[in-house]
Amino acid sequence: MRIAVIGAGPHGLSALKALLQNGIDAQAFEREADLGGNWNYGAQTSRVYRSTHLISSKPFTQFPDFPMPDGYPDYPSHFQVKEYFTSYARHFGLVEHIRFGSEVVSVAPVGDGAIWTVTVRDRHSGDLHVEEFDGVVIANGHNWNPKVPRYPGQESFGGEIIHSADYKDADVLRGRRVLVVGAGNTGCDVAVESAQNAARTWHSTRRGYYYNPKYLMGRPSDQTADLLLALRIPLAVRRQMFKASLRFAVGDFSKFGLKKPDHRFFETHPIVNQQLVYYVGQGDITPADDVASFDEHGVTFTDGSRADVDLVVFCTGYLVTFPFLADADLHLDWHEDHPRLALQVFTSKHRNLFVSGLIQPDSGQWTLAHWQGMLIARFLEARQLRPVVADRFYADATAQSGRRFSAGTTYKDSSRHYYEVAHQDYLQSLQDAINALEVPA
Amino acid sequence: MPSRPVSHREVITALPAEPTGRPPLLMVHGIAHAAWCFAENWLPAAAAAGFPSYAVSLRGHGGSAGGRRLRRTLTRDYVHDVMQTITELPEPPVLIGHSMGAIVAQLVAERYPLRGLVLLTPAPLHSAMGDLVAIARDRPADLGRAVLGQTLSMEPEVLFEGLDPATARSYSDRTSTESPLVQWELLLPQRVGPIRCPVLVIGTPQDRLVRVADVERTARSHGVDPVWFPGMGHDVMLDTGWDGVLDTVLDFAGDLPPWGRARPQG
Numbered sequence: 001m002r003i004a005v006i007g008a009g010p011h012g013l014s015a016l017k018a019l020l021q022n023g024i025d026a027q028a029f030e031r032e033a034d035l036g037g038n039w040n041y042g043a044q045t046s047r048v049y050r051s052t053h054l055i056s057s058k059p060f061t062q063f064p065d066f067p068m069p070d071g072y073p074d075y076p077s078h079f080q081v082k083e084y085f086t087s088y089a090r091h092f093g094l095v096e097h098i099r100f101g102s103e104v105v106s107v108a109p110v111g112d113g114a115i116w117t118v119t120v121r122d123r124h125s126g127d128l129h130v131e132e133f134d135g136v137v138i139a140n141g142h143n144w145n146p147k148v149p150r151y152p153g154q155e156s157f158g159g160e161i162i163h164s165a166d167y168k169d170a171d172v173l174r175g176r177r178v179l180v181v182g183a184g185n186t187g188c189d190v191a192v193e194s195a196q197n198a199a200r201t202w203h204s205t206r207r208g209y210y211y212n213p214k215y216l217m218g219r220p221s222d223q224t225a226d227l228l229l230a231l232r233i234p235l236a237v238r239r240q241m242f243k244a245s246l247r248f249a250v251g252d253f254s255k256f257g258l259k260k261p262d263h264r265f266f267e268t269h270p271i272v273n274q275q276l277v278y279y280v281g282q283g284d285i286t287p288a289d290d291v292a293s294f295d296e297h298g299v300t301f302t303d304g305s306r307a308d309v310d311l312v313v314f315c316t317g318y319l320v321t322f323p324f325l326a327d328a329d330l331h332l333d334w335h336e337d338h339p340r341l342a343l344q345v346f347t348s349k350h351r352n353l354f355v356s357g358l359i360q361p362d363s364g365q366w367t368l369a370h371w372q373g374m375l376i377a378r379f380l381e382a383r384q385l386r387p388v389v390a391d392r393f394y395a396d397a398t399a400q401s402g403r404r405f406s407a408g409t410t411y412k413d414s415s416r417h418y419y420e421v422a423h424q425d426y427l428q429s430l431q432d433a434i435n436a437l438e439v440p441a
Numbered sequence: 442m443p444s445r446p447v448s449h450r451e452v453i454t455a456l457p458a459e460p461t462g463r464p465p466l467l468m469v470h471g472i473a474h475a476a477w478c479f480a481e482n483w484l485p486a487a488a489a490a491g492f493p494s495y496a497v498s499l500r501g502h503g504g505s506a507g508g509r510r511l512r513r514t515l516t517r518d519y520v521h522d523v524m525q526t527i528t529e530l531p532e533p534p535v536l537i538g539h540s541m542g543a544i545v546a547q548l549v550a551e552r553y554p555l556r557g558l559v560l561l562t563p564a565p566l567h568s569a570m571g572d573l574v575a576i577a578r579d580r581p582a583d584l585g586r587a588v589l590g591q592t593l594s595m596e597p598e599v600l601f602e603g604l605d606p607a608t609a610r611s612y613s614d615r616t617s618t619e620s621p622l623v624q625w626e627l628l629l630p631q632r633v634g635p636i637r638c639p640v641l642v643i644g645t646p647q648d649r650l651v652r653v654a655d656v657e658r659t660a661r662s663h664g665v666d667p668v669w670f671p672g673m674g675h676d677v678m679l680d681t682g683w684d685g686v687l688d689t690v691l692d693f694a695g696d697l698p699p700w701g702r703a704r705p706q707g
Contacts, residue, residue: 020701021554059443065553067524070446091532093701223442438635 001025001380004118004133006107006324008098009037011357011369012139013085014063017092018373019137022381027133028094029120031103035089036082037141042168045144047318048078050169051193054364055185055272057220060423061364063088064371074220102129104324107136109331113350119324135352137376138322142358142419145321148314149181153294159310164190167313173197179299179309181291183209187315188273194313195275195284202307203276204288204299207412208259213274216245221272222363229424235408239265256280257287266409269420270362320358320419333401338418340402343433344426345372348398351383363423371430375437382437393436405429444521451504452526453480453496455488464535464556464694468496468678469523471540471564472624473592473616475503478539481612483678483687490691495534497526499545502617514620519545527553535694539678540564540650541619541627543659551633557697558663559641559690562648562675565655566662569627572652579649590621599649602674603681612679640665641693643686645673 001024005016008030019026032043040046053075054061062068066088072080089095099120105128106119116136120129146163154161162172164186170193178198180191183205194201216224228238242265254260256277279285289301298308320338322328332339332347332355341347344359356372359365382390404411407422453476457463466487468479479496487494499519500507507514523545527534535557538546543563550558565572576593577584583594593599595616597609604612640663644656660667670677670686677686 017701023701066528067521069528070525087528091528091530093532219442227442 001134001384002027003135003137003380004029004104004107004116004131005137005139006104006118007037007139007141007357008035008089008094008100009039009139009141009357010085010366011141011372012037012137013089013094014366014369015137015139015354015356015373015376016094016097017088018370018377019380020092020094020097022374022377024377024380026097026137027131028098029102029104029118030098030100031123033100035095035098035100036085038143039078039082039085041078041082045141047143047165049164049167049189051189052078054081055214056222056364059364060222060226061366063366063369066091075214104140106326107138107324108326109350109353113352116352135354135380137354137356138325139356140322140324142320143318145319146314147317147319149291149316151291151294151299156296157294157298157312158296159298159312161312161314164313164315165318167315170194170197173311175199176311177298177307177309178202179204179288179291179307179312180315181312182315182317183207183271184269184315184317185271185273188271188276190313190315191285192273192275192279195279195282198311200309201279201285202288202309203280203285204291204301205259206290207263208253208261209268209271210242210246210261210265211250211253211274211276212242212246212270212272213249214272215274226363226424235266250277253277259287263412264409266362266407266422267412269360269417342397342399342401342403343375343429344405344419344421345375346379346394346397346401348401351394352380358419359421359426360417360419361421361423361426368421368423368426368430371427371434375430375433378434378437386437386440389437389439393433396436397433444518445510446525447500447505447507447510447522449504449506450500450522450526451476451498452529453477453484453498455480455484455494457488457491457493461491463491463493464697464700465493465495465530465532466537466690466694467523467526467530467534468494468537469519469539469542469545470496470499470502471538471542471562473502473595473619474539474542474676475499475505475615475617477503477615478612478676479678481679482683486684486687487691492691492694493531495526495530497523499523499542501620511618511620512622514623516545516548516623516626519623520548523549524553532556533700535559535697537561537690538563540675541623544627544631547633547636548631550636550638554700555638556700557639557641557694558636559643559693560659561643561677561686562645562651563642563656563659564627564651565659566631566633567655567658568630569651569655572650572655573628575652576650587624590624592617592619592621593624593650600674600676601680602645602647602672604674604679612676636663639693639697641690642667643670643677643689644668645670645675645677647671647673648675650675 005028146165289303405421405426407425411417475498476496498505501511537559539561543560642660
């Protein structure tokens, strides 16, 4: 059995490692000349900017079987993250299983789908090369294809508009009048860098959010949060504790001119940014309403106010795209803008087509990447050794396609939060799935 | 809460003259010992046989930092130290744990895909209560010391059978203090998840710290039979006959399938 892995970012690497570790031969394809995917700073598909640091702390973000070095800080930089992935790949002998500079241009099943053909373009020579595999793990990432909004009058705008996908460092902001659109973690980072570098900064957000600190009670805040989880503090109480701690440390966000959150804690993807409120308080960031329209000199917001700006940075997120899969709706059960998956990994359409990395956890990512890879490997192993168990598992799992892992909350704005998972809930589900595959036939 | 790192970790290394393709060996010492106990005989001999060999001193032991916090150190801190050491190795190692270090090694094997696991006179994961009772019968004063949080006796007669008295005494004198919390933790039954790598368990019938029954139970939990070395004491890497034990370990390590090439057992 030989499996293709598309992409050598963190999810591609952990899938590759899990397969090899479980005695399954695998070949990964990476379009860039180096591994790291999004964290391969400077590469065409990388979306990290010079100042990017992790926003979940080291112990919750690392691969559980390959801890980050003790010398790393609580929140490592993207340079350190890339170095970490490189040593992971070297340690487990993954590099010899990765073909670099190789862009997968097509993935298609042969006949009933027992075999897949993978067509790869060598980016150096331009040559196409076709190979057959017994299965495919899609790990091409979901944070690279920019989602760009359209507003009335946008064509007449005389200034510059960029998406955060093309934001690399603060040079572009220096001395300009900047509007940052979007209050995701990137939007908040860029707004802060703009506050430090631009002449003026507006920050347009659709709603109010809870801007979480990176530290709480002397610990990275995700560790404090997980301590409460470990103590089995109920959701309602945890909500109140988090609200109270923010209220105590910062106070009512609306007093700073920020919008009041229209949702409860844990109902949107957490934003970790301690500096945003600080710069709002210093007057370096002017909070603004949703954008209504553009004109030649700037924008008008939905509350009627306007701002003259010469640079707009859309931090409006990314679209999930599998450009190599011609019939994504057929092969991955596509619904609107996303595939309908079981456990965010399996599709009911094919037993040998897997997706890894289509998750956005409220905590670190790569612990989950590790267990997604292990689940795929153990499923393939079970298909060989205990087919009855594997079949039963697959039927049970795919019967629950589309199930969410929200640990009891209801996410706001479901399209943005389709990939959102509550890490404790999702991790438990992955563990249960792996255990179900371990049962003797 | 994650373990707090220490500022320095001692790793003693012995490498073959040139690369041989053999798997690295990482050795973890037991109570009150440190990397020196492997550096004495095993590291040079294993390197000469073509195995890149490493021995780590857990925090608060040997040349590693952490002595001042030793009284607050837990087994999970030792697991952290070994995991950190592993990530610095060029490839997945065969992990060799002696005594209490065997517990650390099994906890590592639970979360990390080792090439192979070797347990030398392993302290039992299922609780050392039985050993403590045996120790109490054998050396009642020791029981009191252990209960009060003092380090178990590392006197020559506890550790060695065949060594000449002077050498035995010199090794015994090199032992240090152990974390009382870790010693008490030995009494608690611990569980590890399935370990998928090949396992070798080594014991001696004359062991004055770990009972034969406990070695047998540890081996059974991994689906193997222990290999016995009669006539030796608890410190099988130092006592007379250490070379025979090492040969068995190296045979095991040399026969392991390459990592990521063969289906693991279990």
